[in-house]
Amino acid sequence: MSITVLKAGLQTTLQGAPYTGHRHLGMPAAGAADCLSLALANFLVAKSFGETAIEIALTDASFRFNEPCSLAVVGAAEYLRINGDEQPLHRTLEIKAGDRIDIGPSRPGCRTYLAISAAIHAESLLGGRSTYLAARLGGFQGRTLGNGDVITFSPDSPETAGDRITPEHLRPHFSYDHVLRITPGPETDQISESLLDNLCLAPYIVGGRANRMGIALEGTALSASESADMPSAAVFPGTIQLPPSGQPYLLGPDAQTTGGYPRIAQVIRADRHLIGQLATGSRIRFVRTTPEKAMDIYREKLSLLSSWLGRIKLW
Amino acid sequence: MTGQTYSIHICDDWISISLPGWDMILAAQSALSTDGHWTEIVPGIDSIAAQFDPALLSPAEAVRIASERMERLAPMASESPSAVKIPVCYDLAFAPDREFVAGKIGIDADILPAWHAARTQRVAMLGFMPGFAYLQSIEECDTIGRLATPRQSVAAGSIGIIGRQSCIYSFDSPGGWPIIGRTPLRLFDPARTKPALLSAGATVCFEPISKDMFDNWETEAEE
Numbered sequence: 169m170s171i172t173v174l175k176a177g178l179q180t181t182l183q184g185a186p187y188t189g190h191r192h193l194g195m196p197a198a199g200a201a202d203c204l205s206l207a208l209a210n211f212l213v214a215k216s217f218g219e220t221a222i223e224i225a226l227t228d229a230s231f232r233f234n235e236p237c238s239l240a241v242v243g244a245a246e247y248l249r250i251n252g253d254e255q256p257l258h259r260t261l262e263i264k265a266g267d268r269i270d271i272g273p274s275r276p277g278c279r280t281y282l283a284i285s286a287a288i289h290a291e292s293l294l295g296g297r298s299t300y301l302a303a304r305l306g307g308f309q310g311r312t313l314g315n316g317d318v319i320t321f322s323p324d325s326p327e328t329a330g331d332r333i334t335p336e337h338l339r340p341h342f343s344y345d346h347v348l349r350i351t352p353g354p355e356t357d358q359i360s361e362s363l364l365d366n367l368c369l370a371p372y373i374v375g376g377r378a379n380r381m382g383i384a385l386e387g388t389a390l391s392a393s394e395s396a397d398m399p400s401a402a403v404f405p406g407t408i409q410l411p412p413s414g415q416p417y418l419l420g421p422d423a424q425t426t427g428g429y430p431r432i433a434q435v436i437r438a439d440r441h442l443i444g445q446l447a448t449g450s451r452i453r454f455v456r457t458t459p460e461k462a463m464d465i466y467r468e469k470l471s472l473l474s475s476w477l478g479r480i481k482l483w
Numbered sequence: 484m485t486g487q488t489y490s491i492h493i494c495d496d497w498i499s500i501s502l503p504g505w506d507m508i509l510a511a512q513s514a515l516s517t518d519g520h521w522t523e524i525v526p527g528i529d530s531i532a533a534q535f536d537p538a539l540l541s542p543a544e545a546v547r548i549a550s551e552r553m554e555r556l557a558p559m560a561s562e563s564p565s566a567v568k569i570p571v572c573y574d575l576a577f578a579p580d581r582e583f584v585a586g587k588i589g590i591d592a593d594i595l596p597a598w599h600a601a602r603t604q605r606v607a608m609l610g611f612m613p614g615f616a617y618l619q620s621i622e623e624c625d626t627i628g629r630l631a632t633p634r635q636s637v638a639a640g641s642i643g644i645i646g647r648q649s650c651i652y653s654f655d656s657p658g659g660w661p662i663i664g665r666t667p668l669r670l671f672d673p674a675r676t677k678p679a680l681l682s683a684g685a686t687v688c689f690e691p692i693s694k695d696m697f698d699n700w701e702t703e704a705e706e
Contacts, residue, residue, distance in 0.1 A: 191523040191534075192512070193671070193679040194609040194653070293673035303613050303654045305673065354492040354499040354530070400610060400617065401527030404497060404534065426527060426610030434494035437537060459542035462495035466537050481538070 169235040169286065173317040174268070177229035179380075181299040182290045182307035182319070183281075185218030186483050190294050191425040197405055198300040199483065201225075201380060201421045201444030202279050204340060205243045207473070207480050209283035212240030212260045212332045217480040220290045220297050220307075221283040222319070224271055226447060231269045231282070237324050238285035239263055242334070244277025244342050244445060258334035277342035278447040286321040301380065302422060338476050344450045346442050348435045349457045349465070353407065355398065355430035360391050363432055367408075367416065367454050374450040375415075380422040383446055389414030390432070403427040405483075406435035406443060418443065418452075436462035438469045441482055489553045493542050497523070497534040498549055504529075505607065506558035509684045514552045520545070526608045526683045528617075566603065566686040569651070569666050571642055572697035573599070577665035580630070584644060584661050587626040596691040599642075599663060604649055606685045614653035614671025614679040618687055623647050633659035640665045642689070651681075664689075667700035 173180070183206070186199030200206035200223055207217035222231075224245070233239075241248045241257050248255045249270040255261055263269070271280055290297035291306050299307025308317065356363055372387035390410055402425065403409065409417045409429035416432065420443055435443065436457060446452065457465070466482070473480055489507075492499045502508050511531045515524050523534040535545050573596035575581060585592040604618035611617075625646050634657060637643075641652040643660025650660055653670035670680050681687065692700075 188522050190613075190678075191525045192609060192683065193613055194611060194615050195613040195671075195678075294678065300613075302656065303671070305613070351493075351495045353494060354501075399528035399530075400608065401499065401530045402497075402523075402525035402532030404523075404532075424611050425525060426608060431499075434497070436495040457495075459493050459495045463537040463541055466495075470538055481536070 169237075169321050169323060171284075171319045171321070172232045172234060173313045173315060173319065174230040174232055175228065176313045176315050176317065177224055177227035179225040180229050180313040181223050181301070182220050182288060182313075183223040183298045184220035184290075185296060186298065186421065187294055187296040187300070191402070194425050195294060196300060196302075196422050196425055197483065198306065198380075198422055199296070199298040200281065202243065202281070202441045203444075203482050204441040204473075205279065205444070206281045206283070207477055208258070208334055208338070208340075209240050209242035209281040211477050212242070212258070212334065213238050213283045213285040215283060215285070217477060219283075220288045221281045222288075222313075224274075224280045224282065225278055226274050228273045229271050233263045233267050233269065234265060236262070236264050237321070239269070240283050240332075241271060241280060242283070243280030244274035245280040246272035246275040248272070258339055260330065260332045274447060276344045276447070277445040279444050284321060286324045289320045289322070300422065335476060338473065342445060344447065346446065346450060346452045347455055348439050348442060348452055349455050349462065350408065350433040350435055351457060351459050351462055353431035353433045354401070356432050359410065359430055359432065363390060364456055366390055367433060368456050371451040371453045372416065374446045374448050374452065376448055378446065378448050380420050382420050382423060383418045383443070385416045385418055385452070387415070390416060398428060398430055400426045400428045401431070403431060404434070406437070406440045407431050408433040408435070420444075436465065437482060438462065438466040491546055491549055491553075493546050495542065496537045497532055498545055499530050499532045500549060500553065501530045505605065505684065507556060510556050510558055511553065512683065514556060515549070518548060518552070520548060528607055566688040567681060568688050568690050569668060570692040570696070570700070571596070571600070571664040571666050571689045572692050572694055573664040574694040574697070576694065577638075577641070577697070578663045580661035581663050584627055584663050588624065595663060599644070599649075600689040600691050604687045604689070606681045606683055606687060607648075608683050609679060609681065612652075612654050612656055612671075614681070616651045616653075616670065616681045618649040618651070620647050620649070627661060629659045630661055633657055637662060638665060640667060640670070642666065665697070667697050
């Protein structure tokens with residue numbers, strides 16, 4: 169059973185749960201850049217939150233389904249069309265063999281998830297299946313999908329979702345304005361006491377250098393002269409590094425596991441899924457919080473989501 | 484270990500522990516790995532980080548558990564039982580910067596392989612890409628710096644050197660280290676029981692091999 173990629177778009181990959189427990193081997197997390205949208209899409213087709221789906225970034229994409237199944241689309245897409253007819257996002261939809269799916273460009277936001285009710289075949293390694301592009305591992309031959317690629321999947325499971333619609337209050341709001349909450353990083357105080365105040369003072373703009381690995385931020389330069397190299401140390405998705413240019417660099421889901429620039433802040437786990445929706449030109453306002461408050465925010469968010477999605481994790 | 488020798492910084496779901504030296508970092512890695520609280524434990528050059536799930540553990544608890552571990556920490560035995568042998572072909576076909584590096588050290592390019600292979604190295608950490616190894620030797624060699632312009636593509640297996648550090652590229656990737664050779668071994672293979680060939684703390688010996696040996700290397704023999 170299969171899906172033919174008619175138009176792949178700029179960066180369409182197979183993504184699900186991140187790789188965990190292998191960062192000491194240099195293996196990054198990878199996985200869905202917006203794990204909340206992935207979880208919502210999977211739930212609509214009765215799948216567990218971290219199962220493999222198709223992640224589409226920025227541009228439009230088209231697929232032909234060669235067999236029937238249910239699907240759901242969640243994310244930044246401007247529209248969803250089935251055989252040319254407009255259909256809603258956030259809803260379980262039935263697909264017949266031969267149907268054509270057109271997913272609009274990300275406006276606003278950056279990424280959209282297409283989940284299907286059957287198990288997508290993806291390269292399996294280290295307990296995961298997500299695509300890690302830099303080392304060409306996982307997913308669809310470790311790479312982005314191209315026009316004409318055929319994604320295969322197993323027959324639909326007997327459990328069906330029925331017709332599900334994401335409750336309005338749980339649908340993420342998409343825009344080009346984001347608020348990301350941060351805690352101080354290990355090197356924050358070594359650079360200057362007012363570093364985080366300055367980071368939080370005015371919005372930063374997502375620069376042209378933005379991909380799954382990281383995002384160059386444009387805005388107020390921060391104490392560049394103080395930002396020396398340091399001995400390489402662990403970094404994570406959501407870590408904000410300060411290179412000598414003084415322009416902060418925000419790490420994404422494919423963040424390398426270690427880095428040599430000072431780690432000045434960390435985007436809290438509850439807000440990290442928003443990194444996947446940052447498109448070039450987006451504005452980010454950083455707001456400082458504490459680790460304890462970040463935990464409360466995370467637990468509250470999980471509690472709210474669990475009323476619909478059941479037990480889930482964000483990463 | 485006393486409070487003076489380590490310090491803990493907490494972000495919302497990971498901690499960074501500054502530690503004096505490799506032996507303490509390896510000891511911390513070993514101690515933390517038995518806790519069951521940490522989803523990731525990542526050694527750095529002079530620190531170690533551990534990530535946790537804030538749905539299950541509070542930041543205060545994470546700091547308390549890690550502090551208790553650090554208070555009772557003793558350095559690990561400093562030498563691993565046997566060195567990992569890494570065959571390296573230093574042929575110019577694989578060593579575009581051999582002349583450059585030899586010039587920086589002030590030796591003849593022909594003896595660079597022997598010079599490099601004579602330096603026992605230790606894996607400080609893995610990072611950058613899966614299986615990519617950062618190695619350190621005791622001897623200082625400050626004269627070798629990064630390339631002025633990074634290469635767009637460095638072949639997997641390439642050996643780079645900057646100062647007292649060497650590195651081994653695990654996948655084809657961009658890179659700015661001067662390259663002096665290439666190993667036929669696969670640094671990272673997810674199909675192996677241990678996907679990464681090297682691990683932090685391992686001692687490494689480089690063994691020069693000819694281009695013929697490189698070309699005919701049986702990759703299956705590396706397990």
